[in-house]
Amino acid sequence: MFGSVRRGSLARQVLALQLLVLAVVVLVGSALTVLDERRDADDAARREVVAVAETLADADGTVQALRSPDPTSVLQPQADRISAATGTDFIVVMAPDRTRYTHPDRSLIGGRFTGTIDRALAGETFTETYAGSLGPSIRAVAPVVDDGQVVGLVSVGVTRERISDQFLRGLPLILTLAAGAMTLAAVGSILLARRVRRQTLGLAPEELRTLYEHHDAVLHSIREGLLVFDADSGTADVVNDEARRLLSLPAGPVAREDLPPSLRGLGSGRVQDEVHVTGDRVLVVNQAPVLFEGRRIGTVLTVRDQTELQSVTGELDSMRLFTDSLRAQAHEAANRLHTVVTMVELGRTDAAVAFATAELELSQHLIDRLTATVLEPALLALLLGKVNQAAERGVELTVTDDTAVPSADPLTARELVTVVGNLVDNAIDAAAEPDGDEPWVEVTVHADDAALDIRVADSGPGMSADEFAAASRRGHSTKSDHHGLGLALVAQVTSRHGGRIESENTYGAVVSVHIPRERHE
Known part of the structure; x- marks a missing residue:
């Protein structure tokens, strides 16, 4: 029927393009979601360590312990309990000169704290990401103030390893949602492709273009009136120039009611060489249903001038x-x-x-x-x-x-x-x-x-x-x-x-x- 090589129907090409676009969208969306979740996890960790550090720094018992002869004996048990309760990896209470009074690793107590403390010494609570004795972590450093003087510092941190573990536990849910979205989108695309296939009769784009060009050329060249009515709406999808001339039809959409009186009652049945007389013409009318895959999709009506x-x-x-x-x-x-x-x-x-x-x-x-x-x-x-x-x-x-x-x-x-x-x-x-x-x-x-x-x-x-x-x-x-x-x-x-x-x-x-x-x- 067509001279060009068939490259797949329009429905298949649309389906392939949709699946490709959906895959890219889902993958990019999933990646952005992962990055967003990672950023949210970091922000949540910062808020958590700041809250714990400030709470411990503001506690009266902390000031008293720092002024006691043996701060470690008082503060270490408290640090262990708070760390276990809040899910943090370390709580380090130190003197202004960086001397540690508490640490999860007992061997490091009495050593010097590594990290930034200048802002805390100035009375400000801050957070930073730092590779300390337990590895890379997000930590907060808060000052312990007594009578307007910084008498100590509290550092609370969560290691990157713990944050990654928490994130990985939530990753399957993200992947499951992404897979579900991809599946749902694929099913929708397949259904849409089937609908497009029905509407395009399974033709490829090149075939559709060729068919349209031939269709348009034939409609304007034949000397016989042609109308194609939709099976559902009763409105003519195709009306050529000769049909408008022979039936005196107005410009724009044409319905059955716009036809001459004798043609309105034809319905959608088959008519063969039936003679009709309109206002100023004698016409020979033929009508036949249009079927596709056993389904009626419209009705073709032709009129031929027999006046002369x-x-x-x-x-x-x-x-x-x-x-x-x-x-x-x-x-x-x-x-x-x-x-x-x-x-x-x-x-x-x-x-x-x-x-x-x-x-x-x-x-x-x-x-x-x-x-x-x-x-x-x-x-x-x-x-x-x-x-x-x-x-x-x-x-x-x-x-x-x-x-x-x-x-x-x-x-x-x-x-x-x-x-x-x-x-x-x-x-x-x-x-x-x-x-x-x-x-x-x-x-x-x-x-x-x-x-x-x-x-x-x-x-x-x-x-x-x-x-x-x-x-x-x-x-x-x-x-x-x-x-x-x-x-x-x-x-x-x-x-x-x-x-x-x-x-x-x-x-x-x-x-x-x-x-x-x-x-x-």
Whole structure:
């Protein structure tokens, strides 16, 4: 289908990219979390050692012990208890000259304290990270003040090893949360990728681009209207320029309700070569569902313009009608001539003259009457031809005496022939039913300064109001061998000129068309 090499569907590429981004985000987030937890652990250790150092330095017993002859014997047991209770690694109480009075390692008692004490000697409590006798540690040094003088110092510390051990005990929880976040994100990405796959039909980006380019080129080049309706919303996802032109659709989104009346009721079922008549066009409509993996995803509606073809077909039907009329007249003329010749051969010349004269007068009377009142040549030829056509089918067609047409206005000659011809054809078809008794058709066409009125009555059964409305809206027929365009074309012309078409069953099945002239003037 596509010439390019398939590099994986868009859904797979999106999934791979998402997983890569998520992995980087989770890993970076985890690393930042570890660093943050490490910093928080250091800050917590500093706060803890400061609190212990200041508490011990402010205790009255500490000052008294420092002024006693043997500070170590008093302070060491207290330092051991406080260290065990607070989880610190060492508590060192010292003299201002750095001499240790307490230390976890008894052998170091009496030695000199290593580390910074200058700020403490100035009366300030501070913290520092220092590699002392127990290794790197975070320690706090607080002054012991008595009567405004620094009489001793208290250093409390936690080794880095202990802080690391505490941090490592919490690390599995961090890693578990990171793994859970990664798993949850991966599952979400897979679900999203599946959704993208359904929406893109499993196509790769190159295929989607090629498909769009071809789709856009085809939509603008084809001379057939195309609409693709979504299966859920009923709104057209695709509407090409030809569809907007043929159906007179506005710019912007198109819904079923925006279509001409006869197309709104199609639903989503399958339609094949169905003829519809809109305001000014004759359209051939096809509709079919769009399926993907057994699931309905939309409906395709195509419309093809048949207006010009229908016009040419109408003209061809008129020519065929005239030909059939001439053939029928020639046949009748041959029969009458044969009858007259036979009468002459039998010596009944008077009867022959009377027969020939009567036939001539009857035909000539109709021609003279219509020629005097119907001044539109196309309509005159149509009525004369329909009289002969009806007679050939055994139907008596009468053109009433009040028929008078000075001109085709407000219709064109072609439109007038379309309206009268289709109404008469329908009437002849209805009257010529096999069970009809003495079938007849009556035609009246009258035009004056106010309006053009056309009335066609026949002896047929007529149509109900619903059947008449359906036949006027689009191609509809109660006969299986008819396309049913006649009445719809009449309604199209009538609506175009602001007229009305009505049907009633009185002395026969009567169809009336009224087209005002004032609207056009």
